[in-house]
Amino acid sequence: MGSPASAPPLTHSSVIAAHELIKPHIHLTPVLTSTTLSTLASTPQSPEALKGTEYEGQEPAKPKMRLFFKCENYQKVGAFKARGAFHAIARLGDEQLQRGVVTHSSGNHAQALALAARTRGIPAHIVMPSISTPSKIAATRSYGANVIFSGSTSQEREAVVAEVMSRTGATLVPPYDHPNIILGQGTLALEMEAQVEGILGRDAGLGVDGRRGLDAIVAPCGGGGMLSGIATALSGTGTAVFGAEPSFQGADDARRGLAAGTRVTSVRSLTVADGLRTPVGAIPWSVISDPGKVRAVYAVSERQIKAALRLVLERMKVVIEPSAAVGLAAVLFDEGFRRVVEREGGEEGWNVGVVFSGGNTTVEAIGRLFAATGEEGEEKGVLRREGERDAENVAR
Template structure:
């Protein structure tokens, strides 16, 4: 990757510039709504109106909007950052003419970033070397190879992956493209936020026109808040940049299982958690927040807070998406929806701050790369 000191500043304008660069290579993914899910989110979150402590459950008014990055190329938002990273490299003086492109790019990833970088490299005729743990899911290995990458296997720990990556760089001269901890990746991922804002604004404007609303009186204009999953933080920090100075609040969401809520714990303590070891079903969120995303999320306070949910709540939200929206999403994608439906702290915040008007809440479906076998096992476990 380019030296971070030579990259564009981490601002909303830079996200807009990234959007111009990657426009020919990525989809403008759709935004969908669901009256039934909005109704569920606008009701107490269980049969009882009381919490386990005997307190009244929150009853916010929420209108949910879903940004479908599960329908993005390679099935996840990661394509945005990977294509932006390649486009920035192509503009680095001497990289194309000096043989840098011929030496290729390298990363270590067992999931969506592996596939995204492989596709971006193939599109540009550049070699890609992907270091994948031997325990990676066979479908993900096959998909990465299918995009033309040279897959190199490693052990499962971060130390082992990084050692093999360093060896590949030494042998090939390939340029490292990290999954999330780099400005070019963050700015690329943030482009989904600009699209999301525009799409919802256009839908609400059309709705206002149909309802005959005028400039007199209260009119909804767009999103009040967006909640997104957080793993390494590349997408969440990019999303936060896209919303800077717009009045739209951005929240992060994580699984609670086995300490997977590292960003939440770090945000609340003021110290970034640098290591995570968890087997949450939201496998895309098992990564600690990177240094550069943290600078946006916490140090600049562009994320308003974090909320976490249980494995059971993630499964319930996943089932609802399949039943009500008929969309293929992975468990990581539904963590923000689970927060909107089941996290009492978040729901109480909305009720308190939004009142009777409620919030137009954006939810990012980050990806849809999950096998049918894995889904079957998840739902079977929930029913047993």
């Protein structure tokens, strides 16, 4: 895509311009609400849930939240990645378009770039590890891409990409570490703001009081393209931006990097949130590490991710992948975030946007995820919170 220096600056106005470029090619994904999940989020955790944390022995937070879910699982290719891919290709020159594009990916970016390339009628070369999921290989090919297999390490993938570029002259379109990708992903925040304001304006029961729509957005963080894009889109608007990551096997590299004051460049994790196993890229890090743009990044356990996913499946009747449940898990279970909402939202509470980043999973994968016994502990706990709150209301 050329040097990042030649791309538009990472500003709110650049995200608006990116949105104008890609609107003809993407879906305006819906924003959904759930009274049940808003009630659960507004119910204090049990003291037992805080054991082993820095908040053990303290009174649980009592935040008030109204949740709004941006459903990028309904985006083209089933994930937000379509936004960045379409914007990246829209920024290419005629000569670059003729030579085509190349990337290495085993997931949503592979499919997104393949679709964007087909839409523009240009070649797409997608380097995928030979161990990639067959359904993802088939989906990428279905969009007309030339799939080339490689080893599973980053060095092996990059070597194949270099060979393709040398042979074809194709332009590399990285999955997250480029301003054009970041600006494209940030367009979902622009839509979400307007959609939530529309919902609040129509539904007095959600608290129409003349305030702006969203107080905060919580989004998953893997390579950081989406989180940095959202932060760029909302910079200076007054809406707080938070990230969420899995903690399993050190997948919370952004959180750890912020604590250490330096970017973590390597992650080796087999978290169920497989879309978030990537370390934050250098350019996304420049945004995420700015406390004026991203307030904090929180980490959640595998059990908490599964509990949040189960709630979305069973209560909202919405199919998402595990990575997409990480933001909701932080809202429900991270006591640090919940205390921020309690302290700053007060009696009025916060309108909190939660990004469902994608829905590329299968019935078989979901079945395997919940096949083991004893995986309902976190969900039972959060439902018990709902029941206890109802009992308190009756007693009053």
